[in-house]
Amino acid sequence: MSSAFHVHIGGAGVMIGDALWKLYEKEHNETNQKNYIYQQVNDHYHPQVLYADLDNRMIQEVQRNKQIKYKKNSFLHGKEDASNIYARGTYTLGREIVDIGLDYVRKQVETMDRLDQFVVTTSISGGTGSGFSDLLLSRLQVDYGNKVKKNGFIIFPSSDMSNNVLDIYNAMFSIEMTKEFLNSITMFDNQSMYKVIDQQLDLDFVDYSHLNNLVAQIISSYTGLRRFNCIDNAKFFANMCPYPQMHYFIPSYAKMTSINDYSRKELSQREFIKYITNKESRLYQCPKNSKYISTTLLFRQKEVNNFFGKFDLTLQNLEHFFNQSPRIFQCTSSNYQILSELAEMKKTGTFFSNDASIVSRFQQLGAKFDKLHAKRAFVFWYVTEGLEESEFHQGRESLAALENQYSNIGGETNESLNDIDQNHEY
Template sequence: MSSAFHIHIGGAGVMMGDMLWKLYDKEHNETTQKNYIYDQVDENYHPLALFADLDDRMIYEVQRNKQIKFKKHSFVYGKEDSSNVYSRGRYTVGKYLIDQGLDFIRKQVETMDRLDQFLITASISGGTGSGFSSQLIDSLRYDYGIKVKQNGFILFPSSQMSNNVLEIYNSIFSIYMTLEHFDSIIMFDNQSIYNVIDQQLDLDYVDYSHLNNVIAQIISSYTGLRRFNNINNSKLFQNICPYPDLHYIIPSYGKMSLINDYTRKKQNQTEFIKYLTQKEIKLYQCPKNPKHLSTTLLFRQKEENNFYGKFDLTLQNLEHFYQQNPLVFQCTSSNYQILPELAEMKQTGIFFSNDASISNRFNLLGKQWDQLYAKRAFGWVYIREGLEECEFQEGRDILKSLEKDYSGIIDASDSSNQNNFNDEL
């Protein structure tokens, strides 16, 4: 039987993982394929996971939960953080934890029949999530090869909201990692998640637990295809990436409701799909309308419905570059919640879009980089921690190439449409 291994890196990645395993724990009794994410020893189920951070603050928060029986090999941490610097997480402080992290992963993988995929949560805005992740993911690809999928659920910098002046550098130094070593990247940014929560819920205060809950719900539904339905979930992201390098996927999630919201009602299929496919609830916002390379709808409901979404006109009329019909999957499970103020909905859904308009966000990221690097702002911080000067330009060139690949799809489509228009005339 195949299994997935979860890796949670850096402060943000660790807290995402904490919320996720609390959700898995609530779902445990209903799960049919428990060994997909757990190692069973006698009557105990131990998470197949590694939490890695360069300091121990967030790790201790996870370890305080004694209800979840983590193994001793599930935690790697040091005593000195990365100070939000990529090169510190990769070349200096982080390098001393890499071998221990790989060893702890190996010891857990050896208990599996077959390793199916690595599922990684991290934020590439921070030093550990960018630098330590780059070194670890690079080593995993070398040790386990391309047959073991690496799927990332990654926080990117927000377009307008920031609490870290170095996040632009960190994220662009990480672009090579996301491009070369991952099979898929599910993209989020805090500002977009916050806006979606604010749109769906009337909360007086939104904190990181609400944001992490949304990401946990998406990962849980994805792994739920295997845990509840015994469906090979790796096909979901494989089918949504028409080109190997263009594997950056934007999710939408809904609906959420407060526990005391007595006005909530179940939406019919058309209403629900229209809601999920609107641009405003994307969890990584692009300034222009979506231009879909490919899309997938994953809805979660206890009652099985093999015909859900198959003939829905909203899905059929979505504009795709290759006239591809969206794929539809169902996770046949109840919807559980960790946060007490949120209701357990009868139906939720995730709309995954491989969206070519993401080139606009890559372009914005590049412009922000250019403004910083033109003044050589903070460059000495990275060089002091072992980064070579040439890596600045290499990171920028990789981002520019990725932006060009996505823009080329749009330009080719626009040119084709113009030729078709001229032929009609």
């Protein structure tokens, strides 16, 4: 029987993992393949997971939950954080613990019949999430090769908001990692997630727990194809990639409802598809209109609905470059919630799109990098941690190559950013 191994890296990745495993625990009794993400020892189920951070603050938060039977080798941490510097996670502090982490992974993988994928959560804005993710994933690539898929659920820098002045550099250095060491990247940014939560919920206060829950719901539905339906999800994202490195997907999620919304109602099939394919439901929003390369609707409901979406004109009329029809999957399970203020809806879904309009966000990232690097801002912080100055240019070239791939398939040229500059400040 095949299994998945989860890897949660850096502060954001660790807290997403914490939300995800709390959700898995609530779903556990309903699942058909419990050993897909757990190892069973006697009557106990132990998560197959590695939490990794360069300091132990967030990991201690996870360890406080005694209801989940984590193994001792599920936690890896150093003695100090990366100070939001990619090079500290890759070249200095990260190298001190990476071999220990690989050993922790190996010991857990040896208990599995067959490992089919790594599920990775991280944020490439921070030093650990970018730098140590790069280091660890490169080593996992060497040890496990291409036969074991590596699917990332990654927080990217937001377009207009940031609490980290170095996030642009960190993300730039991580682009090559996302291209070479991951088979798929499902993209999020905090600003877009806040907008979606504000649109769907009437809450007085929104914090990171709501964002982490949102990402966890999407990952749970994805792994739920195997856990509830016994469907091989290893190729779920592969069929959305016309070219190997064009594996960046934008998710949309619907529908969240507050437990105090007494007027809430379940959407009809037509209303639901129209709602989830709307631009405002995207968790990584682009300033340009959608240009679909491929799309997949992952629908989640306990009752089986074999005809869901097949005759819906909204879904069928989405224009795709290769004239593909959207694929439709159903995860036949209940919709659990770990946040008490959110209602457990009968019907939710995630709409994944491989969308050429994402090039506009890559161009924004490149423009911000160029303005910083032209003034050599903060370069000294990276060089003193072992990073060579040539890597700034290599990272920028890697992003430019990715821009060109999406621009070419979208029928666009590398146009100026004047139209984007009018709406976004750098």
